[in-house]
Amino acid sequence: MRNYETMASNEIRELIRKQEITGPTAGMSKGFTQANLVILKKEHAFDFLLFCQRNPKSCPLLDVTEPGSFIPSKLAKEADIRKDVPSYRIYRDGVNTEEVLDITEYWEDDMVGFLLGCSFTFETPLLESGIPIRHIEEKCNVPMYKTNIQCEKAGVFEGPTVVSMRPMSHEDAIRAIQITTRFPAVHGSPIHIGDPSQIGIADISKPDFGESVTIKEGEIPVFWACGVTPQAVAMQSKPSIMITHAPGCMFISDIKDEKYSIL
């Protein structure tokens, strides 16, 4: 197996386009920013753009394509969002009806692509600060949970905030808050730390998306707003069609993570 971690973003995208990579992208093209994807028809684009503006921690926008265009020109001029994500989910009237590897045949001339920051971006500086990341250690997808924190509504879009969770020592948690504060474009600081029940998570061992990870004795769970939020919102808001990445299967851009650091 080739070393995906050290490959350039365009090389990884080529393997994805050839469908040689069809799963989670965490740790690939280390240092290049990964993004969540939401595709909607133009008629819903204003409402969704406003939804992102009102919910910047879960939906930090990195790029919005021109209506009808499948090129995310700010993130990767040669990319095609119809083919360059390992796996897509199609939501029809709020129901995830299909999971596919290419959406060319689903694309319509009035569609708009929204690319949202992803917490994988801040995992590199966390690792570099010596903070272990459990789902990378356990080689699985990050656990994600629906919470009782409602997003701020915009037009038809409303629903719960989804969070990703990383367990760590209390000492590392403080440092992780400092580090992620530097990256508001990729969810920024955590939205909760500690007791999962306070944000409506009944069982931390049963994530709504992704996979469960070990929480060791003495560790505290740290929760960040997650770019899967639009998928939970789609389920509740039921636009006629909405296409997203499959959880953990991100778009890999040509932008270096450090570009999104504000300090």
Add this chain to the structure above:
Amino acid sequence: MRNYETMASNEIRELIRKQEITGPTAGMSKGFTQANLVILKKEHAFDFLLFCQRNPKSCPLLDVTEPGSFIPSKLAKEADIRKDVPSYRIYRDGVNTEEVLDITEYWEDDMVGFLLGCSFTFETPLLESGIPIRHIEEKCNVPMYKTNIQCEKAGVFEGPTVVSMRPMSHEDAIRAIQITTRFPAVHGSPIHIGDPSQIGIADISKPDFGESVTIKEGEIPVFWACGVTPQAVAMQSKPSIMITHAPGCMFISDIKDEKYSIL
């Protein structure tokens, strides 16, 4: 004269609504966030929202009203953006045709209000750090200039970035960069420092908006992206109607400045 600096935001808005205050608001209701205003018809709302997303330093969005609503509910639940700004400019097809104190008769049922962060917000922490602000010392409006830095286009909206300028010592300039970096929602860090000609300003003593201030021997001009940018953009993009605040005459919100600090 009453002390506007220490008055609460709702009290100042009442005086503005009664048209007892009709000029620049710098220094009023100290500690409460002030905002730039742009009002457009719904047909242009998506393009303008995207414009803000693509140009976050000049157009950092603090609130967007529901289409047809004149209440900026995130910033001040009891306010009315048709009356609560000291002075408004009406742009028709890109031309500033009128300057009025109340826009109730101009309001249409499909209008959307956009409230953008304002550099007045970071003046309080600058002052508290002992950095003098020349236009406050000289009791005039902050000088603002059109630059040769083009905004990123979105739909019909395109045009030059407008900057506000504050002259200061080199030592204070470094500290000012650190402080304003903490406030991305109100333009954040400067976009230029030093030689005005590098950003297309031919004569620093002749601002395009606001008033000229003294630059003392040994001082360096520091330039921040400015919320007047949409007015320069309106001149170039020519929407049929666009209503804005008059430069320096801001909307005063009920939100404390510190809420917008990220560190």
